[in-house]
Amino acid sequence: MTFLAPAMLLALTAIAVPVLIHLFSKPRLKRIRWAATRFLLASIEKNKRKLKVEDLLLLILRCLLVILLVLVFARPALLVKASSLLLSGEKTSAVILLDQSMSMGQSDGAKTRFEQAKAAALDILAKLGSGSSCALYLVSDHTRMVVAKPTQDFALLRRVLENAAVSDFGSDLYPGLKDAVDTLKGMGGRKEIFIISDSQAAAWKQLGNIRKLQEEHKDDIHFRYFIMGDHGEDNLAVTSLKTVGSVAAVNQPVRCVIEVANFGKAAVEKVPVKISLDDEAPQDETVIDRIEPGAVRGVSLFVRVRHAGYHAISATIPGDRLPADNQRSTALLVLEQMKALVVDGSVKGNPVDRDGFFLRNALVPVAPGQAAQYYMKALAGKPGDLEGNALKQYDIIFLCNVADLSPLASQNLQQYVTQGGSLVVFPGAATKVAFYNNDKNFSALLPAKLGAMRDAPEPQKFLAWQSKDYAHPVVSLWNDPDSGSLNGVKFFKYYPLTVKSDTMPVVLKYSNNEIAVAEQAAGKGRVFLFGGPATTDWSNFPVNPAFVPLMTRIVAYSTSTQGANLNLSPGQPFSFEVESEYAGKDLAVQRIGRGKRQIVGRVEQGDHSAWLRYSDTELSGAYALYIGDDKMPKVVFAVRADPAESDLHQQPQADVAALVNPPEPGGQQKSAASGESDNRLVPGKELWFYLAIAALLFAVLETIYAHYCSRTK
């Protein structure tokens, strides 16, 4: 048994009152000279024991009465096992918070934690007293109030519980807890919040706020925690899947970097990793020999796409106790071909001497005979070409040693980038620094300002690019020593770059820490600025082995961001603009590799176009949206869970136990056990009512007995 208002127990000192009255009371005496004293003595002798017993009984009764009254106000409650939760018979307003995050999908081999949680919730419903009402919230980093207000319709609650399914949302208990408290605020009677969750650390990331909330409402709301699963931190997960390197184009190998994390406490060996396109058979696979505990291993696998359009790539590892993170997908747009415009700043007779010569060759790194079949078409152009209206046809534009631009060209270029085009700028000897830094339209596109051209410092007379710590995705490939190094690129002359803000992404630096390449997003597009030309006039860059892969990666990176909205977080609604002619047609969805195609609505009419909208994205994976009876999906998108949710590390038991059993002065915290075998003792049924009845009975008994004792004997 415990006390909900233990401070009231101090009033037990009042037990001294009847004792003191008993010991020291001096009632008013009548004095009589009495002759028949011997009969009194005889009677006293006969009744002495009886009188003493009566006095003692009266004293005991009065002390018990005081004790009972104090206990009533101290609100004693039975300690019950948290799993049994003896609430029967008491009218309660309750909210059940059911953790719906991805980690609840972890299985013990027979049941998932979510299934155990549902059983616990049904058990709670069964044990709530008659007249009780209950609400049901599915909590994660998205709180879903499936039964928003406490209702007495338990049939509805059971039905909703039975239909509830685990999601791939991230974990965070606090928002749901806050909502539940707000819901119960205006309600009367006994109030309970049942939190059924695993003890995944991510769920308790707002532990401080949870403690504070619980402390603020400790007097009016009972917080009861049901922890499902007390072990099972071992988990292997695909935490990242990215297409890197090259542009996703038909029949071109798409390099995918897959990261597999070992969240367990033991090393894992021989982990096969497979990659597949859409719901086809795996195209590539590899085996990771060993992943140390807590380590992440990345592997590169290739996928080749045969048809242009939207596709999903999925990386898979063998199944384990948490299946949701054993596969990760990414959606991408595969192009039939790409067009790049390489603008030469100066016109020279010999093609080799042109400013974009090396660049055009690097963009189409195939034999001349094969160039026609190659997806990339690199076209040479003049600054004047930028004044036309045809810039939209280019996926990317390179400016090589361009001195300046006409206002029209500058304006067109600005529009092109902000509408999603990509721009790469190589300043050269002809470059007018003042124009680059000051032109209203053009300078706004650039991530950095150019300093005056300078020679490389003595004594080397050249500046090499940095040799390690490549943070930007475009150059991260060279973090792997097997991929070579960018340190071989040496500039003899360069424009020092000064980024416009410290938060601007820096792609590369020189070895002296000056900025060599900067990048920024401008509108929907992206702009790269180099510190020198793409010729051999100032550097060996064009002839360095890194030149071709770096250009390819810049093109891929720039253009891939155009399809960035194809990859969503769980719960994030997806929308995709299509031609207005599709408006009103059936919209069907299929989870690639995991379900059947089913109609989910209609294509919505927009102002000048139509929209495919789909919001049921709780589960991770690839989704294909179809219009009408089309055989091919109109668009494919992927939902990807937060990798942090795959980390099943438990919150330290002491933290959870402190919430479940707030520490008592001088006492020890009890550990929070888990699940159905949860043997933690928590305050259950309150006993004040019964004690009040007992106190009343004792008061009546005391009155009757005192009256009896005062009668003639």
Next chain:
Amino acid sequence: MAEPQSNNLLDPVAISRGESLGLLARSIVEGYRVGEHRSPFHGFAIEFAQHREYTIGDDTRHLDWKVLGRTDRYYIKQYEQDTNMTVHFLLDGSESMNYGSEKITKLHYAKALSACLAYLVLLQRDSVALNVFDTETREHIPRTDNIGKIHHIMNRLAAFEATQKTSLGTAMADLAKTVKSRGIVMVFSDLFDDEEGFMRGLQQLRFIGHEVVVFQVLDQYELEFPLTGRVEFIGLEGNPTLELNPADIRKSYLKEMEAMCLRVRRACEQSKCHYVLANSKVPLAEIISGYLVARQSNGVVGVSGGKPA
């Protein structure tokens, strides 16, 4: 009832009732004067009782000469003679008799009762003697049949103050030793004394041939114990002071009291004595008339003034 003064010890009502009934001795008493009481001695007076053979030493005046003449045998004539009665009043003057729940104490009640009875006795030309005692005899009025002495008796009674313990048995034994002629002994006491001594005294008096009448004088509060609240009982005659709630022991007390009264009554019955319980709340007239009625009904031991609760 008024304050204990000599001139009001005689209750007119009691005396008038007593006069109408008369004080008839149930048994034969020894006396000097011819009264309404038959003498236990067969002497030579008016009424012939029987003959007996003459023995040497008999007064020849009592020879029946007619029988001698006719039969030549010597017979003495014997006669029954009415004689006067002496009533000995033995009044308990101990401190315990000073208790009275109202203005009248048991002692005053006993004084009045004995005065009334003494007056009645004197009225019918019998003799009275008075002994007031506690541990020893404090007042003694010798036998007298002079009715004019009633005032003297009452003055002596009124002047007496109780201060000592009781020794009733001793007083009764002393009386038995000193009074050889048979008579009536009336004892007025609350009997809060050694019961064995009292019973021994009773037997001694009876052995001599006295008719003994025991008036147990008790206060109504002693009989019914109706006190409430917390009471400090100041003990008399050396008894301790007690502080208690009377209600706590009432039943037990009344039981003890009743048992004591019953023991006294049975002792009286066994000794063929009168026992009269005199509740000081009850008017004297009722007590006296009750006693005399009982006495007239041929020796039934009377109990007047109610029984203990």
